[in-house]
Amino acid sequence: MPVTLAQARLNVQDDLQMGVIDEFAKSSFLFNNLTFDDCVSPTGGGATLTYGYTRLITQPTAAFRAVNQEYQAQEVTKQRYTTDLKVFGGSFQIDRVIANMGGIISEVTLQMQQKIKAAAALFNDTVINGDAGVNADVFDGLDKAVTGSSTEMVPNAAITLDTTANITANWQAFLDILDEFLMGLDGTPAFIGGNTKLIAKIRAVARRAGMYQVTKNDMGQQIEQYGNIPLVDFGAQPGTNNPVVPIDPVSGETSLYTARFGLDGFHAVSMAGVPPVQSWLPDYKTAGAVKTGEVEMVAAVVLKATKAAGILRKIKVQ
Secondary structure, rough: EEOOOOHHHHHOOOHHHHHHHHOOOOOOOHHOOEEEEEOOOEEEEOOOEEEEEEEEEOOOOOOOOOOOOOOOOOOOOOOEEEEEOEHHHHHHEEHHHHOOOOOOHHHOOOOOOOHHHHHHHHHHHHHHOOOOOOOOOOOOHHHHHHHOOOEEEEEOEEOOOHHHHHHHHHHHHHHHHHHHHHOOOOOOOOEEEOOOOOOOOHHHHHHOOOOOEEEEEEOEEEEEEEEOOOEEOOOEOOOOOOOOOOOOOOOOEEEEEEEEEEOOOOOEEEEOOOOOEEEOOOOOOOOOOEEEEEEEEEEEEEEEEEEEEEEEEEEEOO
């Protein structure tokens, strides 16, 4: 049965595991909102974790007909895809002396929180930039799935929003393009996402248009919105200050990503009968001075319909 991380948390009895799932949910908009289709079971002796699905490529049509005339037959175009669940996370090691020192925040708690933060950053990066053809250890992301499709919009000229003066001069033209882009999807998207600079520019545009709103989610976190669509900063790649969504150093241009969540749109997949998030604390009850803690996920993302996600290119932000 498909679950969110919040629902998965309710099925876990261990307080530590609940806390780890909460940390994952708080660390990423995607983790907190994506539905996980927990249906994948190991096959081939446990060596393969493959999820098969059909992606709709074109949309159905309908028409009027005259009496005694037949409809012109039309079928939606679809394509069969598979994706393999991938394993990601990290580990840390702490000497038992340091672990027992206590303090305002214990070293074990700190290291676990930071490892979750890194795993969330890795997930965000892979959701956008993942390409199993380049790195077999990762799953395919939105950029690979959408590039070349009807929902990749590439304006003839760059949309210039790099300065306050250019935002003031171009915000209406940008909104016209943005609304046209969003209308090309098959429903209201769950987010508008990009890097920090792009989100700042969209915030400025939304304020000028009276479309800027701020709400809070169930965890009390502030969510900025363009109308009723959340604005999501995908942050930096793990272990670096490089944004997940890059900015071309020469042109100053970047891209905007969006998707509609749902089992018929964009969603995550995980293993059947296993929580999407698992963790292991260092065990200091056994011999050995240095012990290891780990946090791990086995997951992937899939796009069931091409028109459920889109990319708007050539937005100049610097």
